[in-house]
Amino acid sequence: MEQEVTSDFASELKLRGFRAYEICSDSPVMRNYARKDFFKICLNNGRNIVHYSDKSYDVEGSLLFFGNPHIPYSWETVATSYTGYACLFSESFFRQGERSESLLHSPLFRLDGTPIFRLNDGQRQYVSSLFQRMIEEQATGYAFRDDLIRNFIHLLIHEALKIQPSESLPESRNASSRLTRIFFELLERQFPIENAGQPLRLRTAQDYAGGLSVHVNYLNRSVKETTGKPTTSHINERIVTEARALLQHTDWPVAEIAYSLGFEYPTYFNNFFKRYTGETPTNIRHRKV
Template identity: 55%
Template sequence: MNQQVVNPINEANTVNLKLRGFNVYQFDATESGAPTYNRRDFYKIVLSTSHMLIHYADQSMEVKGTFLFFSNPHVPYSVELLSPTHTGYSCLFNETFLQVAGRLESIQQSPLFKIGARPVFVLNQGQQAFLESLFEKMLQEQDGDYPFKDELVRNYIQLVVHEALKIQPSDKVIKNKSAASRIAALFLDLLERQFPIEAPQRPLTLRTAQDYANRLSIHVNHLNRAVKTTTGKSTTTHIAERIVGEAKALLQHTNWSIAEIAYGLGFDYPTHFNNYFKRVADQVPNAYRKQ
């Protein structure tokens, strides 16, 4: 069996993930440094032996030994290694992979993947051995040519999930932030999930503080107070800076016209986009592109 060894901090090559909806790999790496939150487009289950800090949404957890970690595309996270090595297995899968077999809803409703959940499970030797066997089976199926191997991998993922549900989650949370901090974290996560804009035909739909308050099912004044108290910036400022940041990326890295960028970012008219961009960036979009 050929096992793929990759760096777990810098995400694995996701070519296979994009082609077939899942990717399983084994890792053995050494890396440290400050955490960086990244946008991810897939669910991830990690079986790891290490000592690290996991920053997940609005909480930070210190874990040492062998543990399971669950993440989903809607919650930002990062890790800081506190030990020289980080070994184990990782399984990545997207929503399409589970939708095929009607498994997506059960995963989304699982407490392991919900926002606000504690996604780390410390393991004993017996649990570690059993879960390692499941990851090894996923590796074998991934490298094999069995025509129904996707269904087998889905079954193994479900077994990992159910095994974790039997285990009490780690309670070594370093800091539980205030309700305002949690609301701000959920807002910032929801804001980031609106990007990147992939086509003018699928425009940005959440553009105001009221839009985000409606989606989070809270009063807009409550949202504004929480975001301002936690970050020092208003909700509107965060939205404007993120929209203009996306606009700059599209101006720099695509050949979309100014009008297409405007429509993609939810503006009805290019002139409205020009004025908005100039107010935030102190120059018009066309000047920024030329520069």
């Protein structure tokens, strides 16, 4: 169901921090955006299996979904015909409103929440009207257009807060393999590194366990059981891969690369890199292609 966009869509989304659009089963285009940067609210009419964090939910009918870019999620559209709406927005866009608090603290977006809501016909019609108004307003030149759109987002959030979240039983067939898969999704979402001034948010197995709302021992046991290697090994190997790419394809000083990968001091990074590759970062830099 992740129907996505042309380059114009992606450019406007990045520039404005917001975009609303209609979903339909016969849409001829795929829209691409950096999901790790945007929150998502989606209304879908049909049957869907939604995977959120380490759980899966089978939902029939109209559903309202709230996606947090910091939590792995995906879904499968089972129905052959479906309709709906979606909007994407950055936290900075939303927080420009005077009444806006951090989305990360909202019960709709928090790590241990269940951000999936079944809607009756009346709720579906009302929510649809809010999406339609957002789509209409984003095309206008009204000076306070963004404020008005933020008001519609607030109305969506408050409507959801009045509805009891869906509590369908998880479908996970193998808890360890499912947790391992979303660990890898969360790991990959941190890459590629695009800004040397913003270091990795998650650096250790404990960080990832916190991000997934599980105990670190449970995460380690699941990853080791599924892959045969410890969680830390996967994290470090991915950091080494990114380090090689940065050394070969950017002009960033080694100290900046070290900082961007979560190392407080360049010497720590040098020792880490040599332990895993047998070479120093400088040697790799000299072979830069």
